[in-house]
Amino acid sequence: MFENRLTKVFRHISKLARRQNITCYRVYDDDIPEFPFSIEMYEDHVYIAEYNRKHGMEEDAHEEWLDTCLELISKVLGVPPGKIWVKQRQRKENRQSQYEKLSLESHIMTAHEAGLQFKVNLSDYLDTGLFLDHRITRSMVREEVKDKKVLNLFCYTGSFSVYAAAGGAAEVTSVDLSKTYLAWAEENMQLNGFNSPAYTFVHADVLQYLDTLKLNTYDVVIIDPPTFSNSKRMKDFLDIQRDHADMLNKVLLATKKDGVVYFSNNYRRFVLESDKINAASIKDITKQTLPFDFQQKLIRKCYRLTK
Structure with missing residues (x-):
């Protein structure tokens, strides 16, 4: 069943990608x-995350089942085991398969997207960095930032910042x-030759940083916050449903005036409180920004606000 499904979707999606x-x-x-896997291709590597589910198997049986799945994935995708990277939401201590040994090695590679380069880490974090x-x-942002001032909040590894610089933005603040992620963002910018003093990186709690911003400064803002955050370094904790209008x-x-804000989040039950937001227009661009490889499953919402 799994082999049939994977063969079918890989044939279809890889064709669209090519x-x-x-x-x-x-x-x-x-x-x-x-x-319960998420499987992604990063050029000639495969990144797999196994979602944490109650599977009812003893640990040894689960290990054996997982190894069988990985062999099948390797065969269907035509990628050798040495280029397959596996993440489990709960790391098992005594995993002895070849895949576990691999996943304990660090693997950083350069991925390419739309003529740009990004550092991707397939081994050390639950997310790869892209x-x-x-x-x-990202492409929409690139198209409309020429000679404009751009602010990228919750910038993560700076992929939007790289696209903004590639689009000819006058300034980009991340x-x-x-x-860790801020240094990664700077590395991604440098990887693409964007070393100008016009590209700045700010280490700050975004919720507090918003109160320090000058009025009418930016032409384009990207804000992609987590659903919840209560980092010890944050003054307040963030609840995106409760806080999004104020933010x-x-x-x-x-x-x-006439500037644009791109706002997205991953909260499954998110409802935009547009009546509380002081924007001239708000457009839901979720479907418009949905890539071919996320058509069925994507839970994130995305909006374009104009001042």
């Missing part, structure tokens, strides 16, 4: 509940609370 010259894409995402579902959104209003104050 046509669009896309080398990093999602192949499979929990299509069959009994096989959110593939925002491929189209803000994140994580020093977006602060962002809009810092945005020039």
Whole structure:
């Protein structure tokens, strides 16, 4: 059942990817509940995350089942085991298969997207450093930032910042609370030759940072916050459903007239409280920004606000 499904979707999706010259894409995402994986291609590597589910198997039986699945994935995708990287939401201590040994090695590679380069880490974090579902959104930003001032909040590894620089933005400011991700964002910019002093990186709690912004400063703002955050380094904890209107209003104050804010989040039950948001227009661009490899499963919402 799993082999048939994977063979079918891989044939279809890889064909679409080749046509669009896309080398990093999602192949499979929990299509069959009994096989709870997310499987992504990163050029000639495969990244697999196993979702944490009650499977009712003893540990040894689960290990054996997983090894069988990985062999099958290797065969269907035509990728050798040495280039397959597996993440489990709960790491098992005594895993003895070849895949576990591999996943304990660090693997960092350079991935390519739309003529740009990104550092991707397939081994050390639950996320690789490049959110593939925002491929189209990044391109939209690139198209409209020429000679404009751009602010990227919760910038993560800076992929939107790289696209903004590639689109000819006059200034790009990237803000994140994580020093690790901020350094990664700077590395991604340098990887693409973007070393200008016009590209700045700010280590800050975004919720507090919003209160320091000057009025009418930015032409384009990207804000892609987590659903919840209660980092010890944050002054307040973030609840995106509760806080989004207030947060977006602060962002809009810092945005020039006719400026644009791209806002997205991954909260499954998110409802935009548009009546509380001081924007001239709000457009739901979720479907418009949905890539071919996320058509069935994507839960994130995406909006374009104009001041």
